[in-house]
Amino acid sequence: MNRIGFIFSSLLFVLAIASSMLFVVDQRQFGVVFALGQIKEVITEPGLNFxxxxxxxxxxxxxxxxxxxxxxxxxxxxxxxxQRVVIDWYVRWRISEPTEYIRNVGTTEAAGASQLNRVVRNAFQEEVNKRTVKELLSAKREEVMQDVKKEVLSQVRGAKPWGVDVIDVRITRVDYVDAITESVYRRMEAERKRVANELRSTGFAEGEKIRADADRQREVTVANAYRDAQKFKGEGDAEAARLYADAFGRDPQFAQFYRSLDAYKSSFSKKSDVMVLDPSSSEFFKAMRGGVAVTAAPKK
Structure with missing residues (x-):
């Protein structure tokens, strides 16, 4: 029984030693083998290694x-x-030479990112100091990014190369500091309000002009309509008078009788109307007394 336990323990020990001698390098990684703190080998291809x-x-x-x-x-x-501006940016980079990277930067990606951040920030500060805000926001923005990339590459490929490649440098935002931004927004708001008030004033003036013109046109239209109506009325009255004159001229006695009837009708328009006259001596009732003989008009 002790012999079986010894064999089993030995087998476990051998397996532990063997497992410590085997390692797998992923295709997304470099494998760096250290021997007593020194770089022994850098494995760039994925697979099982010893x-x-x-x-x-x-x-x-x-x-x-x-x-x-x-x-x-x-x-x-x-x-x-x-002008004080705040710039947001990002850098795309990769580790190309693990040996140089470990010797001059560190053993982790965070170490390289920390040092690269410092270099990129200084490069941006140097390039921005040479340019205006308008240039940073215009077509020269691309030139700024290219110049920063060149400066960063010259730093990481200097006397002690970092073993990294900087693929791209991009600006994502250029903006004034908060205090200046607030002032700019206030000026923009005041300018927009001025333009809005100017447009309102212009619109009000145009509205008054349109209303005045409409009122003038209305007055002219009403005046023209009244003129035409009076003209037509006058023509109608003239025509009626002509017809009356023509008809009454043919039979004057009938005309007198007709006018007397109109006078009676106007005088006694209501049942409560009262008129005090002497029928025997008043000419008003002459037609009723038969003083006017109504004769027919002669036939032609």
Whole structure:
């Protein structure tokens, strides 16, 4: 029984030693083998690999993928016209030479990102100091990014190369500091209010002009209509008078009788009307007394 336990324990020990000598490198990583603190080997291809068990050899992994570094510093930068602006940016970079990276930067991606952030920030500050706000917001923005990229590459490829490649540098935002931004917004708001008030005044003046013109046209139309109505009325009255004159001229006695009837009708328009006259001597009732003989008009 003791012999079986010994064999089993030995087998477990051998398996533990074997597992410590085997390691897998992922396709997204570099495998760096250290021997007593010194870089022994850098494995760039994915797969199963062998090394000596600890403490003779150890392995660490470094990301080989394209990494993104975003700006985290909101410290304002002065432009050529001494305007304080805040710039947001990002950098796309990768570790290309693990040996140089570990020797000159560190063993983690965070170490490289920290140092790269400092270099990019200084490069942006230097380039922004040479340009105006208008240039940063115009077509020269691309030129600024290219110049920053060149400056960063010259730093990371200097006397002690970092073993990294800077693929791209991009500006995501250029803005004034909060105090200036608030002032700019207030000026913009005041300008918009001025334009709005000017438009309202112009619209009110145009409205008054349109209303005055409409009133004038209404008065002219009403006057013309009244003139035409009076003209037509006068023509009608003239025509009626002519017809009356023509008809009454043919039979004067009938005309007198007809006018007397109109006078009676006007005098006694209501049942309560009272008229005090002497029928025997008044000419008003002459037609009723038969003083006017109504004769027919002669036939022609």
């Amino acid at each position: 090394k000596l068990p600890p403490p003779f050899q150890n392995v660490s992994y470094i990301d080989k993928r394209l990494l993104t570094l975003d700006s985290t510093d909101n410290e304002p930068v002065l432009t050529a016209e001494k």
